[in-house]
Amino acid sequence: MAGSEKDPEYLSTLERGLSVLRAFDATRPEMALSEVAVATGLSPAVARRCLNTLVALGYIRQDGRRFLLTPEVLAFGSAYLSSMNIETIAVPPLQALGQATGDSVSLAVRSGREILYVCHIPSNRRIRLGAGVGTRFPLNATSMGKVIIAFQGDAAIDAYLAGGPLPRLTERTITDPDSFRARLQTIRERRYDSALDELDYGIVSVAVPLFDVAGHVVGAINCSTSTTRISQDELVRTRLPLLAEAAGTIASELRRFPQLARSLSGS
Template sequence: MKDKDPEYLTTLERGLTVLRSFNKSQPEMQLSEVAAATNLSPAVARRCLNTLVALGYVTRSGKKFLLTPEVLVFGSAFLASASIDSVIGEHLQRVRDETGDSSSISVLSGEDILYLAHIPTNRHIRLNAGVGTRFPAHATSMGKVMLAHLPGDKLDDYLHRAELKRFTDLTVTSPDTLRKQLVEIREKGYCSVLSELDYGLVSIAVPVYDDNGNVLAAINCSTAASRIAQDELVRTRMPLLKQASQQIQHSLNKWPVLLHSLLRL
């Protein structure tokens, strides 16, 4: 589609690709590393980096490039304009208050889930999450719920391109096994995951729909497996999550800006 659109700016795409190449595992990189991470030539990567430095979104220390706090303006503008706290936060907060578990909402972004809101638990867990956090979809309850509702061609595309990385001995890394699991998840209407992203982490997630039955996002409860057994988590948390999902769906109809943003993802 983009190749046929005369209005599509390849230069802008390259600049955004460079920005997105910086992450937790690569917070600072040399030019050669940026070029490798983005599949851009060193000359193109250098021009993108120099432009981003001039605009204030990237800085450099010696031969290393790194993001500046100025990039936060993009995320904060979306959060402010979409009123996520007003539309979603109160429902997640209610789930957290009734269960003591952390509660989150995320959307599918490429091969990852992307957190839009997160209400943390007071208990310590090894994997911290927040707005903007990304985790591989195949190892999370929210990710699997959303993957389970993808149209067949999009699921095929995901399984073809995704790296099903192993995080624990229980992480599902076989495309065939994952596909079978997703069929079961779609039939059940929820997903519970134990020790797939990290040992001792248990979670349950349900989808968030729009009025036409499209899955917009997923919400979850997550806690330590030492605190509650997986079957007990499912029994006690699923009714609360389904209620919160319905409330969020109803609230989204009152906030067309956020609803439209989720529909475009």
């Protein structure tokens, strides 16, 4: 955030260190110094200082000229899940939903131009496109992403569409801005979205919004499964009542744990 760097309370060194941690992913499980510099946009000298600091703190391990994350980074996610009472608030209703349907069930929030999985209950059926806590997908290609932004209002939609082209993951992914706006209007009217082959071929999902006590959308929950199991129409018909019940349960719990609602809305 360039504007934030002008704030005397803003630590650009911390931002750089976090950018180094975030640079590692499934496609870059380990990197040399030069690769870290390219991935983060940092100069080699700055990247080297960040890496050396993170190695000293135990979050990154150096193996010859290569660097990789250590399990210590999991402490950040664990701290969030425990401090926000995710296990108490979201897991029980989502587990019950998963057991009743056999689907994968998730709770996600918006994170920039993507959605971020905060809770995920996998099914025991193999789905080609795996997901888990911390997984990110393009907002426009997911039922949860479209549900969230649909209820964030016109200003949020305008800013999102002005931020760049919509990524295409399949031939069915909505990438045309006018079509995207029309889809969001439909979502507002029926209060759910269903995606078929938009994120990946063979995956169908249905999602509903999750609101806080003030009526602001803070996330979405969905059921997702393979198209070989169920048709889109049948998924919507049978899962919507169950999703609405689970969303209501979580919303009630958010009244008891307002810190989680504030955290989700700030994602």
